[in-house]
Amino acid sequence: MSRATRRVSRWVDDLLHERSPRGLRSNEEDAKILAAAIEFRSASPGAGLPDPHFVESLQQRLARETQGEVPRALRLSRRTLLASGGLAAATAAAGLVVGERLTGPSTVRRDLLPIGATWTAVALVADLPEGMTRSFDTGSVRGFVVNRGGKITALSGVCTHLGCLLQLNAAARRLDCPCHNAAFGLDGSVLFKHMPDALPPLPLLESRIREGQVEVLTV
Amino acid sequence: MESGLRPGEPGVLHVIDGDRPLDWERVYRDHVASIYRLLYYKVGNQHDAEDLTSQVFMEALPRLRASASGGEIHMYLVATARTMLAGHWRRRLGIEVTTIDENLAMAEVHEPPTDPLPRIRRILAKLPPNYRRVLELRFLERCSVGETAARMGISSGNARVVQHRALQRAAELGAEVGA
Numbered sequence: 001m002s003r004a005t006r007r008v009s010r011w012v013d014d015l016l017h018e019r020s021p022r023g024l025r026s027n028e029e030d031a032k033i034l035a036a037a038i039e040f041r042s043a044s045p046g047a048g049l050p051d052p053h054f055v056e057s058l059q060q061r062l063a064r065e066t067q068g069e070v071p072r073a074l075r076l077s078r079r080t081l082l083a084s085g086g087l088a089a090a091t092a093a094a095g096l097v098v099g100e101r102l103t104g105p106s107t108v109r110r111d112l113l114p115i116g117a118t119w120t121a122v123a124l125v126a127d128l129p130e131g132m133t134r135s136f137d138t139g140s141v142r143g144f145v146v147n148r149g150g151k152i153t154a155l156s157g158v159c160t161h162l163g164c165l166l167q168l169n170a171a172a173r174r175l176d177c178p179c180h181n182a183a184f185g186l187d188g189s190v191l192f193k194h195m196p197d198a199l200p201p202l203p204l205l206e207s208r209i210r211e212g213q214v215e216v217l218t219v
Numbered sequence: 220m221e222s223g224l225r226p227g228e229p230g231v232l233h234v235i236d237g238d239r240p241l242d243w244e245r246v247y248r249d250h251v252a253s254i255y256r257l258l259y260y261k262v263g264n265q266h267d268a269e270d271l272t273s274q275v276f277m278e279a280l281p282r283l284r285a286s287a288s289g290g291e292i293h294m295y296l297v298a299t300a301r302t303m304l305a306g307h308w309r310r311r312l313g314i315e316v317t318t319i320d321e322n323l324a325m326a327e328v329h330e331p332p333t334d335p336l337p338r339i340r341r342i343l344a345k346l347p348p349n350y351r352r353v354l355e356l357r358f359l360e361r362c363s364v365g366e367t368a369a370r371m372g373i374s375s376g377n378a379r380v381v382q383h384r385a386l387q388r389a390a391e392l393g394a395e396v397g398a
Contacts, residue, residue: 001376005383009364012357012382018265026313033383036390038263040358043339047263048256054269055251062247062276140298156294163290200288 008033015041121213128152128214133168133186141218143205144168144175146186154207154216155188160200175202243280246292251276254296260335261304274303342392350385357382 007030011021015037024030042048122136123145133146135157142165143157157166157175164179174191175184182193188202206217254275259268279299283292343351349371356367368378 001379002383005379008383008386009379012386013364015263016357016361020262020264020266020270020311024311029387031312032390033386036386036393038261039335039393040339040354040386040389041263042260043335044358044361048259048268050252050255050272051265051269054265054272055255058251058269058273058276059244059247061273062243062280065277140301156291158290158294160288160290163293198288200291203291 004030008037012037016044118218119208119210119215120218121210122154122216123214125152125209125212125214133170133173135168136216138216138218141205141216143216144186145207145214145216148186152207152209152214153187154205154214155186156203156205158202159184160202161193161195161197166202242285243283246280246283247276249289250293250296253293254300257297258300258304262307267307271300271303271307275299278303338393338396341396342389345392345396346385346388349381350388353378353381353385354389 007023007025010023011034014021021034021037024034120138122138122143123134128134128145128147130147130150133144135144136142136154141156143154144166145152145154158164159166159177159179159182161177161180161182164177166175166177166184169176169183172183173186175186177183180193180195182195182199183191184202185191188204190199190201193199208215251272255268255272258271258275259265262268262271275296279296283295287295343354346354352371353367356362356370357364362370364375364378364382367382368375371378371381373381
């Protein structure tokens with residue numbers, strides 16, 4: 001029996017006993033086999049259900065850790081608000097296209113501002129004439145870029161209700177949620193919904209135009 | 220500006236504005252099972268899934284705004300989970316997983332996570348009988364190597380060899396079978 005066979009056997013034993021696999025090697029072949037073993041493991045009966053004791057103990061740990069955390073969260077929020085104002089101002093000064101941004105406690109819309117993010121090109125400006133909408137998927141963010149009246153904006157493609165992916169309904173110029181029959185306008189506003197829950201508008205994503213490309217700030 | 224674009228911070232999303240305190244217990248209860256399952260499907264064991272789930276909530280909850288909707292919170296938690304998972308494999312394997320195997324990363328994560336069994340059945344159907352049998356016994360019936368060997372009428376050493384080859388072949392087929 002080869003060393004590799006023994007190694008693979010140990011991982012499988014570890015996974016089946018809910019342990020972290022030991023003795024991993026940094027090579028492609030091992031990573032592929034490990035990924036296959038993990039996939040098979042995830043199909044085992046009962047896999048993926050959290051242990052109630054774990055759920056309970058993490059909740060207690062979070063309760064301890066978050067004691068007195070509300071002021072910290074508010075501080076973070078204020079800093080972030082200032083930060084976003086600064087970012088908006090900087091991008092506006094540079095003549096970049098930025099989505100409308102509403103800040104202040106009474107605002108309904110919440111824009112998503114990635115931390116430690118990078119600008120990712122998601123479309124060519126040339127492919128986005130007036131009235132055109134295109135979807136994009138950066139791996140971490142799915143959304144749509146929209147050209148409304150010559151102004152290009154980017155908005156999240158995830159329904160604010162339960163997180164279903166929205167589908168572009170180009171004919172009706174709206175984004176449809178396939179899960180609960182709701183729709184958003186291309187400005188992110190709610191057009192209609194058929195559920196009792198409140199449905200916030202879609203968050204705008206930070207966007208800009210660089211060298212003929214529409215870029216979105218993503219993680 | 221500095222907090223918005225500081226390099227080196229975990230890649231997470233801030234949901235900004237709103238001043239109500241976050242009902243974090245509700246957020247936790249609503250999302251813990253789905254985040255755990257999502258991570259479990261990518262690490263395949265309780266130990267790592269619990270560790271990463273803890274990291275996700277410890278990291279994310281203080282940053283969440285009370286006014287965020289369920290969909291936004293979920294998206295934020297998934298983004299945090301993806302970051303934590305990348306760090307996990309970077310530490311465990313010493314390399315960026317996305318460069319070696321996207322199956323271990325969460326780049327292609329879909330929401331809600333799909334049931335892995337139908338895809339596994341399609342892979343199993345394409346395997347030679349003894350490869351299929353060893354994986355069914357080990358993973359779906361949770362047999363030990365000894366039990367697997369006994370039921371297949373082979374030695375334990377042989378069962379390990381067949382298991383190794385079966386996983387190699389399953390990994391190849393997995394790329395062909397698709398989602």
